[in-house]
Amino acid sequence: MHVFGFVVNPIAGMGGRVGLKGTDNVVEEAIERGAEPVSGERALRMLKVLVRARNECKRELPITWVTVSGNMGAALLEEAGFSSQEYTVLHECADITTREDTKKACREFQTHNAELIVFCGGDGTARDIFEVVDAETPVVGIPAGVKMHSGVFGVNPESVAEVILAFVEGNLGLSEVEIMDLDEIAYRKGEWRIDLHGIAVTPFEDSYIQSAKMMVRGPSEEELKKEIAEYLLELMEEDTLYILGSGSTLRTVGEELGIDKTLLGIDAVVNRTLIGKDVNEKELLRLLGEYDRSTLIVSPIGAQGFILGRGNQQLSPAVIKKIGIDRIMVVATPTKLQQTEALRVDTNDSDLDRAFSEKKYFRVITGYHTMAVRNVEVQVARRSLEKRGGIF
């Protein structure tokens, strides 16, 4: 029997339709503006796929849920058709719930050895969970928030159910994904900033190789990251400043180099030696002044495939111009890349945006001596906000 945690943030997504970019700290305002709950219905859609799998399709569903009372979990499980023997309430919440309820629940899930935490919410909820669970516990999110930059979310509730079913059957590996969030307070003051808060693990399909009748499992995400790293090491030139972006693929590059690379920050390497750790824009500009040649290596981060402009504000227009856009290398594992339609950039600089548009595409290193090519899309934060009804 698998023990899975289940928690729903009942207020997630309420800000979207009433023009708020999230409900962090402004839930009363959202309700006043006429916001209606959305997350319960989305969580139910996911649960109903599981119940149908068991009841109508006779699929085994060896899951015991640990959850929260009421509309944060138990009521939804009950409504979907799980019996009270199939779940245990580990945390009782009051009528008005807060992020502390999510955190307390997840701490309890961990105490009860939950193998997977399934939550329903947005970037804020993902962050709350990430703050309390250990880095090894996989997390998967049913998308219901206004902001969903983090990589833990399924495309829709039904796809999360498929992930859970495949995970139960042992058909999925794990991969590291970014937890990202818009700084909402800064945003309401007119400042746009998406921060990278951490790296969580989520169930993930390893590469699969098509064969005549079935698929054969290929190398895992971790092995592929090592391959990428090995190739990058071969490509590295002497006396060149390498600026390594954030995320787990580039951390693996750091491991292969034998340096203590930060996971969330930007680091600088010359001749395989770390010369700047978690550097800011000023330090980057100083280093760029010292070296004739430089290369920036980045990986798409978060759910939308951004290589610049999300979670790496240190890579400012001045920094990118100094490096030169032809000296940007992009790396990504094939499975990740398959889910990345285009590489997105948001530089906040019209000259650079034009230069990226003209460049049209980037070479992406996806393995040892292996490349792909992906179009680059220039995205301007505010414009995209309006276009996509707040989900950006």
Add this chain to the structure above:
Amino acid sequence: MKRNPTVFLREEYQNLVEQNLNWKLRVLEGPSAPLSVVEGKKVIMLCSNNYLNLSNHPNLKKAAKEIIDTHGAGSGSVRAIAGTMDIHMEVEKALARFKRTEAALVYQTGFAANSGLIPQLVDKGDLIISDELNHGSIIDGVRLSAADRAIFKHRDYSNLEDVLNEAEKEAYRRILIITDGVFSMDGDVARMDAIVNLAEEHGAMTYVDDAHGEGVLGENGRGIGAHYNLEGKIHVEMGTFSKAYGVVGGLIAGSRDLVNFAFNKSRTWLLSASHPPQVAAAQLAAIQILESEPEHWKRLWNNTTYFKKELKSMGFDTGQSETPITPVIVGESSVAKALSDKLFENGVFALPIVFPMVAKDKARIRTMMNAGLTDEDLNDALRAFETCGKELKIV
């Protein structure tokens, strides 16, 4: 260190069993036929690759039986030493004639052709450009080469063009573009005309794995080259005798230069024994049938068209297939598995393909048509789909 040298065998197998990931072999009692007996149950076979039902053709069986009396049961050696018999040469001659190419070569299997030839065609300083959904044997062949690799988006030839343009920055000695002909999950077909145009612009070699297209695509089943009127323009047309031809074995067709190069260099060809004479005789008979009895090929396509049309009219989603591989896309993995089980109970053998093998919302039953199925068989199969589909509220 004191090791237990073999304990992992059982442990790893047990892990697979516990996770329900081990292969459970389904045993056919008797031949692979349009109506087969699988584990005691008579079923309409919709998951074999025996598209033209040639494995049961009397000429193939007769040819295989008779040659044992004159040539024995085995070939005795690898082709390069003493294992090339007259029948092997006859097959290759007939194959080149049928494929309308200068020459042809038979490998032990399709896998042996890909994994043996690809790494010889390109080496360090060269580039292989491969469709992201190519078959596992191509991927293994590519991995055996020291060449650089580039992957293009599935059937996205503007992405292929970008890759070629990017590749030109590196001054590669040779470039090889490689693709499946028919992609076996969706039944979609590579646009060889687009690939050949791009390849000609860049001086790249073209290689197509036409395993599911040999005997199926093109006039009388001559394959993907004939399908696009590109005979002689694709540098390597690779295929197999194990699917529509109804036997076993890999094949390549192309120029005399290609064949001379291939058999002198492919380690798989050089280091495994040649086919026993009864396999070669059945291969030859299959080619002759394709040339002289077009009715099997016509029947396959008539069956395919009818089956797809009827499934669609019942409300099933049959995807983008252009071939006798018809996916019945149901979305949820549980529904696909349940549909496969119910179909089997109703006398139809077709397997589910689910996430993570296909996208999360694209779980399906994959069906493969057979020319030996009668109208009555097809209607039985369709009735089973309708009954089970309604029970599961798919249609």
